[in-house]
Amino acid sequence: MPDTTEIHDGLKIGDGAVTRIKQLIESEGNPDLKLRIGVTGGGCSGFQYNFSLDEKTADDDLVFEEGGVQVLVDETSLPFVAGAVLNFKTDMMGAYFSMDNPNADSTCGCGSSFSV
Numbered sequence: 001m002p003d004t005t006e007i008h009d010g011l012k013i014g015d016g017a018v019t020r021i022k023q024l025i026e027s028e029g030n031p032d033l034k035l036r037i038g039v040t041g042g043g044c045s046g047f048q049y050n051f052s053l054d055e056k057t058a059d060d061d062l063v064f065e066e067g068g069v070q071v072l073v074d075e076t077s078l079p080f081v082a083g084a085v086l087n088f089k090t091d092m093m094g095a096y097f098s099m100d101n102p103n104a105d106s107t108c109g110c111g112s113s114f115s116v
Helices: 015-028
Strands: 011-013 034-041 047-054 061-066 069-074 085-091 094-100 113-115
Touching: 011 061, 011 069, 015 034, 015 047, 015 069, 015 085, 047 094
Parallel strands: 011 085, 034 069
Antiparallel strands: 034 047, 047 113, 061 069, 085 094
């Protein structure tokens, strides 16, 4: 079961993700940074997640806050991640953000792409 905090308009943010986002912001030395989640076509399963740091919030972004960090999701990507849980995992494949996504019919082995 993923570690989660409260629900934010359909997006859950795990405690590990909050901790990692704080670490990334601190290492960049820019307190205005936020984690941006986007979904694009591609990857071995049809769609793939994109995670990046961004200090600007676009007009079509939804802003989710948890534990002092902000996560941005644009309106186009939101339907693909609604109800998902953002986590940060460390395992044999490395350390990475992951999405436990109930909208995904299937995912690839690396977990970075999915189909609906």
